[in-house]
Amino acid sequence: TSSHVQSDAFNIFSCQLCDLRSPYSYYGQKPPNTRAIVLLEECFVTKDPFSPDREKFLILGSECSLCRKRVCVGSDCSLFYTKRFCMECVNKHLNQFPHQIQAELAKKKPPRDPKSVQR
Numbered sequence: 001t002s003s004h005v006q007s008d009a010f011n012i013f014s015c016q017l018c019d020l021r022s023p024y025s026y027y028g029q030k031p032p033n034t035r036a037i038v039l040l041e042e043c044f045v046t047k048d049p050f051s052p053d054r055e056k057f058l059i060l061g062s063e064c065s066l067c068r069k070r071v072c073v074g075s076d077c078s079l080f081y082t083k084r085f086c087m088e089c090v091n092k093h094l095n096q097f098p099h100q101i102q103a104e105l106a107k108k109k110p111p112r113d114p115k116s117v118q119r
């Protein structure tokens with residue numbers, strides 16, 4: 001029984017498209033303890049546990065600008081093109097992205113669609 005979970009005390013970022021789960025230390029555009037870093041979007045960030053450098057941090061993920069899903073920055077889950085888009089929205093609005101982006105995505109594995117299995 002976890003009747004009084006304090007979500008503020010221990011923040012967990014979880015990707016809604018894959019199984020990634022990780023605690024994050026900051027959400028926003030300017031991580032603390034960094035000098036001149038301003039991110040292009042509001043992100044979930046955490047300190048890099050593998051770096052002794054206090055200014056090193058990792059971007060875990062962000063919110064899709066269209067559907068507000070929380071998605072990780074993995075290329076299977078989201079795309080950053082002026083804003084963050086989850087792959088579901090990218091695939092839905094693919095024709096609105098520039099050809100360069102469409103070509104990049106076409107090089108990767110096609111979206112999982114059981115109706116169009118091709119060999």
Ligand SMILES: [Zn+2]
Pocket residue numbers: 015016017018019020071072073074076077
């Ligand atoms: Zn993910």
Ligand SMILES: [Zn+2]
Pocket residue numbers: 064065066067068069085086087088089090
């Ligand atoms: Zn989305």
